[in-house]
Every structure is written in structure tokens, then in C-alpha cells.
Amino acid sequence: MTKPLKTILTVDDDDDIRMVGALVLKKKGGFDVTSKPSGQRALDYLGSLAEEGLPDLIMLDVMMPQMDGPQMLCAIRALTPHPVADIPIIFMTAKCQPDEVERLIALGAVDVIPKPFDSTTLADQVREIWDAIPLPM
Amino acid sequence: MREAQHTTTILRYMFKRILPFVVPVLLSAFFITYEFTYRTIKEQQHDAIETELSFAQQTLDSRIQIMEKWLQNLARNGMVVNSLVDPRGAGEYIPQLIKNLRVPGPKGDGHIIFLDFQGKVLATNNIKTSLKMDESWLSNVLEGQSYEAISYKGLIMAEPVIINGLPEGAMVLLLDASMLVSFMEVSSASGYMSVIDTNSHVIFSSPGQDYFQIGKKYNKNLFKDWVFSQKPIYGSSDLFVVFKQESKVVFQAVLDVQYALIAFIVISLGGILLSVSLSGRMAARVLGTVAKQIETLRAEKDLSKRIEVSAIKELAYLEHSYNDMAENLQDTTVSKEYIDMLFDGMPLPVFVVDADGRIVRTNDPVLSMFENSEGALPDYFQDAILHADLEKHQVELISHFAYMPKNACDTFFYLPKKYGTHEMEMRIINNDTDTKPYILSTTSLKNKKGEVTGFIITATDIVDRKRQEKEILELAEQNILMARAIEEIDLGVTISDGRQRHHPLIFCNQSFIELSGRSMEEVLGFSCDFMQGPETDPTVVKAISEAISDQKSIRVEILNYRKNGETFWNELSINPIFAHDGSLKYYVGIQNDITNRKRVEAMKKEFISTVSHELRTPLTSIHGSLGLINEFYEGDPDSEEKELLSVAYRNSERLKFLVDDILDTEKLEAGEMRFYPDYYKLTDIVQQGAQLNKAYGEKYGVEFVIADDLPDTYIRVDKQRMIQVFANLLSNAAKFSKSSKQVDISAQIIDLGEYIVRIAIRDYGDGISENFQKRLFIKFAQEDSSDVRALPGTGLGLYISKKIIEAHAGEIDFETKTGEGTTFYIDLPCYDTPTEEGEDNDEAA
Numbered sequence: 001m002t003k004p005l006k007t008i009l010t011v012d013d014d015d016d017i018r019m020v021g022a023l024v025l026k027k028k029g030g031f032d033v034t035s036k037p038s039g040q041r042a043l044d045y046l047g048s049l050a051e052e053g054l055p056d057l058i059m060l061d062v063m064m065p066q067m068d069g070p071q072m073l074c075a076i077r078a079l080t081p082h083p084v085a086d087i088p089i090i091f092m093t094a095k096c097q098p099d100e101v102e103r104l105i106a107l108g109a110v111d112v113i114p115k116p117f118d119s120t121t122l123a124d125q126v127r128e129i130w131d132a133i134p135l136p137m
Numbered sequence: 138m139r140e141a142q143h144t145t146t147i148l149r150y151m152f153k154r155i156l157p158f159v160v161p162v163l164l165s166a167f168f169i170t171y172e173f174t175y176r177t178i179k180e181q182q183h184d185a186i187e188t189e190l191s192f193a194q195q196t197l198d199s200r201i202q203i204m205e206k207w208l209q210n211l212a213r214n215g216m217v218v219n220s221l222v223d224p225r226g227a228g229e230y231i232p233q234l235i236k237n238l239r240v241p242g243p244k245g246d247g248h249i250i251f252l253d254f255q256g257k258v259l260a261t262n263n264i265k266t267s268l269k270m271d272e273s274w275l276s277n278v279l280e281g282q283s284y285e286a287i288s289y290k291g292l293i294m295a296e297p298v299i300i301n302g303l304p305e306g307a308m309v310l311l312l313d314a315s316m317l318v319s320f321m322e323v324s325s326a327s328g329y330m331s332v333i334d335t336n337s338h339v340i341f342s343s344p345g346q347d348y349f350q351i352g353k354k355y356n357k358n359l360f361k362d363w364v365f366s367q368k369p370i371y372g373s374s375d376l377f378v379v380f381k382q383e384s385k386v387v388f389q390a391v392l393d394v395q396y397a398l399i400a401f402i403v404i405s406l407g408g409i410l411l412s413v414s415l416s417g418r419m420a421a422r423v424l425g426t427v428a429k430q431i432e433t434l435r436a437e438k439d440l441s442k443r444i445e446v447s448a449i450k451e452l453a454y455l456e457h458s459y460n461d462m463a464e465n466l467q468d469t470t471v472s473k474e475y476i477d478m479l480f481d482g483m484p485l486p487v488f489v490v491d492a493d494g495r496i497v498r499t500n501d502p503v504l505s506m507f508e509n510s511e512g513a514l515p516d517y518f519q520d521a522i523l524h525a526d527l528e529k530h531q532v533e534l535i536s537h538f539a540y541m542p543k544n545a546c547d548t549f550f551y552l553p554k555k556y557g558t559h560e561m562e563m564r565i566i567n568n569d570t571d572t573k574p575y576i577l578s579t580t581s582l583k584n585k586k587g588e589v590t591g592f593i594i595t596a597t598d599i600v601d602r603k604r605q606e607k608e609i610l611e612l613a614e615q616n617i618l619m620a621r622a623i624e625e626i627d628l629g630v631t632i633s634d635g636r637q638r639h640h641p642l643i644f645c646n647q648s649f650i651e652l653s654g655r656s657m658e659e660v661l662g663f664s665c666d667f668m669q670g671p672e673t674d675p676t677v678v679k680a681i682s683e684a685i686s687d688q689k690s691i692r693v694e695i696l697n698y699r700k701n702g703e704t705f706w707n708e709l710s711i712n713p714i715f716a717h718d719g720s721l722k723y724y725v726g727i728q729n730d731i732t733n734r735k736r737v738e739a740m741k742k743e744f745i746s747t748v749s750h751e752l753r754t755p756l757t758s759i760h761g762s763l764g765l766i767n768e769f770y771e772g773d774p775d776s777e778e779k780e781l782l783s784v785a786y787r788n789s790e791r792l793k794f795l796v797d798d799i800l801d802t803e804k805l806e807a808g809e810m811r812f813y814p815d816y817y818k819l820t821d822i823v824q825q826g827a828q829l830n831k832a833y834g835e836k837y838g839v840e841f842v843i844a845d846d847l848p849d850t851y852i853r854v855d856k857q858r859m860i861q862v863f864a865n866l867l868s869n870a871a872k873f874s875k876s877s878k879q880v881d882i883s884a885q886i887i888d889l890g891e892y893i894v895r896i897a898i899r900d901y902g903d904g905i906s907e908n909f910q911k912r913l914f915i916k917f918a919q920e921d922s923s924d925v926r927a928l929p930g931t932g933l934g935l936y937i938s939k940k941i942i943e944a945h946a947g948e949i950d951f952e953t954k955t956g957e958g959t960t961f962y963i964d965l966p967c968y969d970t971p972t973e974e975g976e977d978n979d980e981a982a
Contacts, residue, residue, distance in 0.1 A: 016784040023780075
């Protein structure tokens, strides 16, 4: 993707992980990070934004109570033709066996980052994924 | 009446039949009797004559003997003898003597002749007489022997006169035949008597008879029917007495009897005719009564009347027969009504069809068969039957139940005619939408000659049967599928007979054969305990036998043995199957070889245990170090550094709890967890539990509120473990009390008898989802749901809590209501006072 990655929305129900993750992405990657504790809160947040204020990337925890990551992804994709539906999504999960990764990619995620993430490399990893995303037609 | 001219009365008939028979019989009887009587009388007469004859003979014999004796005496007379010695003296008085002699006889007649040895007559009483007879006798006499001869000429008797042993002369007696016979004094009252010699010279005839002249010779045949004396009249003589009965006498005797006989026969005949006429009249009367009754019956149709039964057997039989007939007729009439009722009341549709195929009678169900409200048989069915063209007439033939040649198919009654009865399955089309399948069973009716006179058709609604057939087919298919599934399933399946002693196996599948390592023959009929061995846990075996004796289901893990001695872990579940009456029928056993699973589980446990222990060491230092740094951080408390420190510390603590919980779980499952119980006041434990978790509650903004009315009682617990349970329950409550900021802790004694206290921890959260309720106390190791994430922490807390409470002889449970919150209960035994033994134990962790 030619467009530089600037804003990221992270969604995780674990307060500590959410906080550490956001901090790592801010400090190491220099991204503008917003984090939300649940899918519903994230959707509310996205809904409150103007079209040009939408995040460039969304990072979703897979296992969450009430609305889990895949449900959240489907909810966002369902918002098409609103541009929010086109935001690339990365899953983060502790379960990263190959078939689970395959399932998540098939759902429409651009990639899956295994948990626990390495705080020293997380930002680079995200940037690499971002750069590898093909341009929309 | 039309047959009058040929009929006759019973009486006449009987006479006509009886007389030709009776008359000859009576006549023959008469003649036989006559003949018999005649012979008998003749015989009697004959016997009488014989007696008379023998009497006459005896008389003659005795007379002759007397004369003989007399002659002998005369011959031995001294005078006579001396006359021969002294001829002079003889010449004087001997002739005188002889002259005066009287022969002993009827008239004293008879000639006496005295001879000398030269044959010269010395003296005689009848000079006229000369011995003209054959004189051969003289030589005999003169030789010294007596002589005697009787012939038709008369009797000659000679006696020698003996002097000094020598015959010197002879004394001779001569009697005329007529004189001789007069000796016999024969009576002739009953007939004629004659004396004849063998040459039929008649010597004597009884007076008054004219047949035979004395001295004449007659033809022998004339004496044929005369009665001859059995012996000669005298000694060796050839004279016989003959006797002829006068037949008039015999006939008269017979005639006397015959009168009686005739009288008897006449009376018999009269008697027979009288009895015939009497019985004829009687029969005529009875027959008349019966005939009249039948006539009345025909006229009045009253079957209830009966005839009085008379005493005569055969007639009574007739009368009985009539009464029976009347009764049967009555019965038949009644049964005809029954048959009508039956026919109309039969639930099956029944058609009676005549030989031409026309329906002549139907019952009510036939109408409902066609759902015809008008009360009439639809024409098309008649047409269908009549023309046998079923399909054109709203009747669809489904199948024939008997073999039917294709070209014979066009006649509806072909097969019933041929085989007597026939079934066919057909569908009756009532309207376009509704068709009903029926079985029509047609039976032909035949008369005595075997001609078909009609048919009876019964229709059977087979809607239900069709449905049942389908259901049975489906059921059978299911059963086959199930049987195949059981055969191919990877679990051992056994069925044992619960009604026999020791519950022998009656079924097992292939998997069980493989599992047990035995052949089918070594398994079936045996009790399932052949799988147990020396290392099988006896408590598990006991639990199984208790469950079986209680007829309850049980699921255990048991160490079993194959035939070759190899052991395996068997996850065995036994379920009783009960019969309809509630009695035990079978036990179904499901066996699962979980040896591998057990091994993997053991390895997993071992691994987790090892890892946890290994984790603990570095974790302790990390946790300790972070704790210290966090506590003594001197920088900006709002800085990111401080925040990261807090995160690090908090999560190292979380990790520590997790490792502790895993190790606790391992200990609990291995039975290695040790408890150190003691008596504590309930309020103390509750307050401490709340106090120690207060900080955690505050983190969620939740306050733990202890009720004022906690009962003043003691519980016997391991304090550390109890605090751990409180920590688990309170932290959960705090986490789920997001909307409300209060968690209530209360307690009350719920069972005064057993003395049990219930501690309740109630939150006002959203409640626990139904799905998760079931798995609440199950350790996370077997969970893979995101729901676990709803319980931040280890996912082991409730599992460990339950185990701890159970180890304290208590129970843990919960109540939850969506939107209103959840209450966890801990029930524990409680005590009024701490007992002495409790105080001996030191508080220890």
C-alpha cells in the first residue's frame, strides 16, 4: 500500500494487553493508536468518526466476550458501501495453529499476529503487513 | 286328497301284511303238533304192548317151568321107577296113575305118555294120542337127557326115568299149541294178538280177530306193521308173539289232544288279530295327532306348540322327533334373525352377489365404504363387479393375492369360482382426491351339486395396515442401521441378561471381542467380571456391583485384563434396561478403551505439573522483583513507566496464581492435597475472606457487604483453603457486578438436624448464561470456549473451590437469573462450640 500507515484502532478486552499494545505501537512505530475494550465500543467509536477521520488499520483480538473478533469483522464488513467496511483488519490471537490462521484469513483479515506479541518487533511487524496489502482496485 | 285311492288304513295294512304270515305259521304249528302227539301216543301204546308181551312171556315161562318140574317129579316118582324094575307091579297101577294125572295148566289138559327104553308106550292118559311128531327126541331122552321143544304143533317135554344111573324109560308130556297159548292169558283190549313161528305159522290169535286163522301159514309181509315180541316165547323156540294195535284207539287219543290244540290256535289267532288291531289303532291315532299338528303349524306358524308324549317307545320317538323338529324350526327361525342382525351389524362391508355377479344384498358399512350419504350403493361399483372392468369404474386394482393368468384377469369371479375363495387388493376411488385401499375377499357359495350359486364379498379397509407396513419397514430399516452401527462402532457393546443369576452376556459386538481378546464363545454366557484381574481397583468393582444390585446406571474407569493378561483402562458404563412392567431385563454395557487417553492425560498432567513447577521458580523472583520496584517507584506516578510497572507486576501475580491453581488442581486430582482443618468462628472466616479480597473488589469498584445476622457458629475448615475459596467466589462476584457496586455476603443455618450452615455470596450482575452454567465447575483444561474468557483468571478457581468444599464434607452450588445476578452457596457442617480435638491441631498452610 502506497499510503503511509498512520492511525490504528486496537480492540482487546484485557486492559493490560490493550494498554501495553497501544503503548508499544505508539512508542516504537509512531502510530496514532486508539484502543477499545470491546467490539461494541469499537463500533460505537467508528460510528462517531467522520469519514476522513477513520483509522487506517484495525487490530482485533479474536477471543472476547459478547462480540468476538470474527463477529466484529463481519459487523464492520457489513457496513459497506461505507468506507469503514474497507479498512484492513489484522487479528491477534493466542491460538495460532495453521488452520485457525487460515480460517481467520478466509474471513477477510489481512493477517494474523500471534499472541503474546513481541513488544520489540510488533510495530515493524504491523508496518510490514501494511506494506504488503495490495492496492484496492 | 290326491293319494286317497292308493292309501289304506293302518289297520288294514297291518292285517294284510300279518295274515299271510300268521296263517301258514299256525297251520304248520298245528300239523307239527299233531304229528308229534300222534307219534308220542303211538310210542306209548307200543311200550304198553311190549310190557304186556313180556308179561305174557313171563307167564308162559313160569307155566312151562312148573310143568317141567312136575314132569321131573313124575319121572323120579318111586312108583314109576319101580314099575320099570318090577314090570308086574307096573302093569297094574301105573296106567291107572297116569290116567288120573292132570297136567298143571289152564284146563288141566295135556297128554302124558310113559315109555320104556325101547320106546314102547307103557301108559298114557289119552289113548287117542299117538306120537306123530319127529321122534329124534327119543334117543336124547333115552340117553339120560331132558328134552323140550315148542313149535306151532305144540309143546313136547320128555324126562328120562333113571334107575341106577341108567335111563330105563321116559315120561313125555305133550301139549297142543292151543293149550299152550292159553297159558299166556293175553288180554286183547287194545288190539289183536297172535303167536307165530318164524315161518309165520299162526299158532294163536286172540279171540275176536279175523285176520289170521290158527295153524295157517301166512306171508311174512302181512306182519310187517305188527309188533313182534323181542324174545321168542320160550327159550330156544321159534315162536314169537305179534301184536297189532287198533289205529282207532291211537287216533282217538290223538284227537283228544288235538281239540285242545285247535282251541289254542284259534285263541292265538284271535289274540294276534286283536293286538294288531289295537296297536294299529294307537299308531293311527298318534300319526293323526302329529299330522294334525303339522297341519296346524303350517296354518298358524306357531312353533311353540308341542305334542304330549305317549308312553309307547316308538311312538314316543315319533312324537319327540316332531317336538325336536318344531324346536329346530323355531331355532332356525331365531338364528335367521341372528344372522340378519349379524350381517347388518358386521363392521366389515359385506356384499352378497348372485351367480351372475349382481349385488343382491349389502350391509350398512358398504355405504360408508363409498361415503355415500344417500344410502344407496353407487352404480359404478356394481358396474365394476359386473363388467370386471375395474379401472374404468373408479376401482383401481392393486394386486391379486392368488395366481391369476393374465388373460383370465377380465373376470372378477374367475378365481373365486375356480378356487373357492380369492383375495385382491384394490383401491376405491370415492372422489378425485380420496382413495382408499381395500382387500376384497371373495368366497363362492356352492350348492350340494357343487354349482356356484353366488358369492360373498367382504372388504377390509387396509389404510391402517398399509401405514403399519410402511412403519414396520422403516423400523426394520432403522433396526438394521442400528445393529450395523453397534457392530461397527469403536466401543465395546455388551448386553447381559439381568434376569439370570450373575447376569451372563447374551450379546457383544466385534469391538468388545477385540477389546477383551476373547472369542465369541469365550464371552457369551459368561459374567462380565472375567475382565477383572489382580490389579483391578476393588473399590471400583464394589461400586459396580452396588450399582447393579441397586439397578442403577454407573460409569467408571476400571483396569481390565485381556485374555492374554494385557491390561487396559476401560471406561465402562453400565445401564439397566427395564421391561414394561418395571422389572429388570438387561444391562447394556459400553466399554471404551481409554488406555491411550489415560496415558496422554497422565503425560499432560505430568508435563503441566513439571512446567508449572519450573515456572514457579523464575516467576517468584520476577514477581518479587517487580513488586519491590513497583512499590518503591519514585518517579511520576502517572507516567507510562509507572503504568507499565503496574501492568508487569499485576500480570506476574496473575501468572503466579495460575501456576498455583494448576499445581493445586494437580494435587487435588492426585489426592495429594493436604488439609489442616480446625474450628473457627464462622464470622471470623467470613470477615477475613472479605477483608483479604477487599482490594480486589475496590479495583472493580465493588464493596463486599457482610450481613449483620451471621449465625454464631463454628466451622471446621482449613483456613488457608477456605480463604482461597472466598477469594475465588468474591473475585468472580466483583468482576460480574459491573452495573451494581455491591456484593452481599450472608449466612444462615439451613438444616438444624444435620446442623449445616449455608454461606451465600450474591452479586447483582447479568447472571450466568445457561450454556455456561453446566460447565461452571469443570476445570478449564477441558474447556475451549471463549466463555472461559468471561472469567478472567485461571478458569480453575471454581473447580478448585468445589473440590476444597467437598473435601470439607460440604457442597457448593449456585443460583442465577439473567439480569438479576448470581448467588453462590457454600453448605458446610457447623458446630455450637469448638471441640477439644479441634484445638489440638495447629493452624497450618
